[in-house]
Amino acid sequence: xxxxxxxxxxxxxxxxxxxxxxxxxxxxxxxxxxxxxxxxxxxxxxxxxxxxxxxxxxxxxxxxxxxxxxxxxxxxxxxxxxxxxxxxxxxxxxxxxxxxxxxxxxxxxxxxxxxxxxxxxxxxxxxxxxxxxxxxxxxxxxxxxxxxxxxxxxxxxxxxxxxxxxxxxxxxxxxxxxxxxxxxxxxxxxxxxxxxxxxxxxxxxxxxxxxxxxxxxxxxxxxxxxxxxxxxxxxxxxxxxxxxxxxxxxxxxxxxxxxxxxxxxxxxxxxxxxxxxxxx
Amino acid sequence: xxxxxxxxxxxxxxxxxxxxxxxxxxxxxxxxxxxxxxxxxxxxxxxxxxxxxxxxxxxxxxxxxxxxxxxxxxxxxxxxxxxxxxxxxxxxxxxxxxxxxxxxxxxxxxxxxxxxxxxxxxxxxxxxxxxxxxxxxxxxxxxxxxxxxxxxxxxxxxxxxxxxxxxxxxxxxxxxxxxxxxxxxxxxxxxxxxxxxxxxxxxxxxxxxxxxxxxxxxxxxxxxxxxxxxxxxxxxxxxxxxxxxxxxxxxxxxxxxxxxxxxxxxxxxxx
Numbered sequence: 183x184x185x186x187x188x189x190x191x192x193x194x195x196x197x198x199x200x201x202x203x204x205x206x207x208x209x210x211x212x213x214x215x216x217x218x219x220x221x222x223x224x225x226x227x228x229x230x231x232x233x234x235x236x237x238x239x240x241x242x243x244x245x246x247x248x249x250x251x252x253x254x255x256x257x258x259x260x261x262x263x264x265x266x267x268x269x270x271x272x273x274x275x276x277x278x279x280x281x282x283x284x285x286x287x288x289x290x291x292x293x294x295x296x297x298x299x300x301x302x303x304x305x306x307x308x309x310x311x312x313x314x315x316x317x318x319x320x321x322x323x324x325x326x327x328x329x330x331x332x333x334x335x336x337x338x339x340x341x342x343x344x345x346x347x348x349x350x351x352x353x354x355x356x357x358x359x360x361x362x363x364x365x366x367x368x369x370x371x372x373x374x375x376x377x378x379x380x381x382x383x384x385x386x387x388x389x390x391x392x393x394x395x396x397x398x399x400x401x402x403x404x405x406x407x408x409x410x411x412x413x414x415x416x417x418x419x420x421x422x423x424x425x426x427x428x429x430x431x432x433x434x435x436x437x438x439x440x441x442x443x444x445x446x447x448x449x450x451x452x453x454x455x456x457x458x459x460x461x462x
Numbered sequence: 463x464x465x466x467x468x469x470x471x472x473x474x475x476x477x478x479x480x481x482x483x484x485x486x487x488x489x490x491x492x493x494x495x496x497x498x499x500x501x502x503x504x505x506x507x508x509x510x511x512x513x514x515x516x517x518x519x520x521x522x523x524x525x526x527x528x529x530x531x532x533x534x535x536x537x538x539x540x541x542x543x544x545x546x547x548x549x550x551x552x553x554x555x556x557x558x559x560x561x562x563x564x565x566x567x568x569x570x571x572x573x574x575x576x577x578x579x580x581x582x583x584x585x586x587x588x589x590x591x592x593x594x595x596x597x598x599x600x601x602x603x604x605x606x607x608x609x610x611x612x613x614x615x616x617x618x619x620x621x622x623x624x625x626x627x628x629x630x631x632x633x634x635x636x637x638x639x640x641x642x643x644x645x646x647x648x649x650x651x652x653x654x655x656x657x658x659x660x661x662x663x664x665x666x667x668x669x670x671x672x673x674x675x676x677x678x679x680x681x682x683x684x685x686x687x688x689x690x691x692x693x694x695x696x697x698x699x700x701x702x703x704x705x706x707x708x709x710x711x712x713x714x715x716x717x718x719x720x721x722x723x724x725x726x727x728x729x730x731x732x733x
């Protein structure tokens with residue numbers, strides 16, 4: 183695998199403001215699923231906006247699939263390579279009918295009509311919204327709208343999809359549906375960058391990067407990152423509930439592994455302990 | 463509550479008129495209006511009324527709905543009728559003080575009322591049977607030749623599309639803000655006009671701020687989906703093609719105009 187996104191020593195500030203991103207370097211491999219974690223104001227969303235040239239670094243350089251984001255001539259190509267999904271589903275849906283919204287990017291790219299119809303159906307199928315094709319976009323739930331927004335992006339066939347807190351405004355069911363869709367896309371070979379402040383979402387990624395004050399605090403597999411519970415809480419982040427349960431159990435002398443991320447893992451660890459206890 | 467306001471008056475349906483190409487429908491509405499102005503004689507009006515009723519029944523939308531659209535026009539209708547009755551030349555039938563009523567005046571008044579009735583019905587028919595978004599699309603395609611002389615047709619239609627898309631969103635937001643302000647003790651229902659107008663400021667200001675924020679985010683999202691702002695090289699998911707149905711409809715309305723013109727001449731020669 184090779185790096186599809188490289189950020190080299192990037193610094194970003196709005197004119198005369200303080201540095202929001204400070205000398206940050208990061209490489210993202212093609213096909214990876216990277217979660218970028220950070221609390222509000224950590225610079226994680228600002229960083230995300232650098233990945234498809236909405237913002238360009240004040241210093242340093244970002245390249246996407248070999249294209250420099252600071253070069254305006256690359257803009258169209260970069261936008262097709264990196265699909266971007268935002269937080270508020272209401273503010274990124276353009277059309278009043280589902281299929282027309284999904285087709286928006288394709289219309290802009292001048293895709294021929296039959297090809298467009300095929301790709302719209304395909305994208306809606308991927309996000310599980312095909313039966314809503316002719317529906318009005320205003321009557322959908324938040325989670326459904328967000329999946330439509332994802333469909334609108336993947337219809338372009340991007341190699342990378344960046345999601346900037348896509349679940350922040352959704353109910354639990356909507357969150358689950360969106361994360362499931364994102365994982366499915368990653369399995370299909372799309373590189374995913376998920377910006378979030380939900381730990382349980384980050385835990386499902388292949389790699390977690392924690393950003394604080396515009397710098398990378400810790401970077402590694404979810405297991406590695408969440409073992410450092412102390413470090414995370416010191417910057418105002420939580421660990422997944424199951425991890426913090428393990429943390430507490432350890433404090434009371436129960437021998438459990440620390441890096442327990444999902445509920446399923448947690449259940450199996452706990453039932454192991456309980457059966458052992460019953461056996462003795 | 464505020465969400466219940468109906469927007470446009472589109473009645474979804476499957477009638478022949480609903481299925482017409484929106485571009486053709488817009489042209490038909492214009493031709494029909496022309497037709498109504500060509501009609502001059504009693505026979506002509508009888509013909510126009512019959513034709514209008516046939517079209518109304520073809521839409522499968524009850525006549526009652528069309529008549530509802532006339533209510534706000536009642537004052538104008540009465541006013542026009544009175545003007546026509548009192549200010550016309552010819553042999554007076556009745557005369558008192560400075561007023562005189564002539565046979566011509568009464569005839570003109572009746573014709574005028576019928577014409578306005580049918581004008582409203584014809585234009586309602588367009589909006590009742592075509593969704594606003596399809597109407598916008600149709601208008602864009604119809605006017606697209608004008609973009610050659612730098613008329614911003616695509617920009618206009620994109621603005622319309624986005625406006626239509628955001629009306630429900632902003633209404634919902636207004637509702638939320640109103641409730642939030644009411645919870646803080648705001649009073650929108652009592653007091654004089656000025657007091658009530660002032661009470662609206664705490665609704666309008668947050669609404670405007672939020673609308674600008676939305677516009678900003680939407681613009682970014684559109685750019686991220688490769689929107690460049692020009693219609694050049696753009697394709698469309700939905701295409702409209704004229705079918706036999708559309709051609710027949712056009713022929714029918716053109717024939718109607720021809721008949722109306724003919725009927726005027728019939729009168730001219732004293733039949």
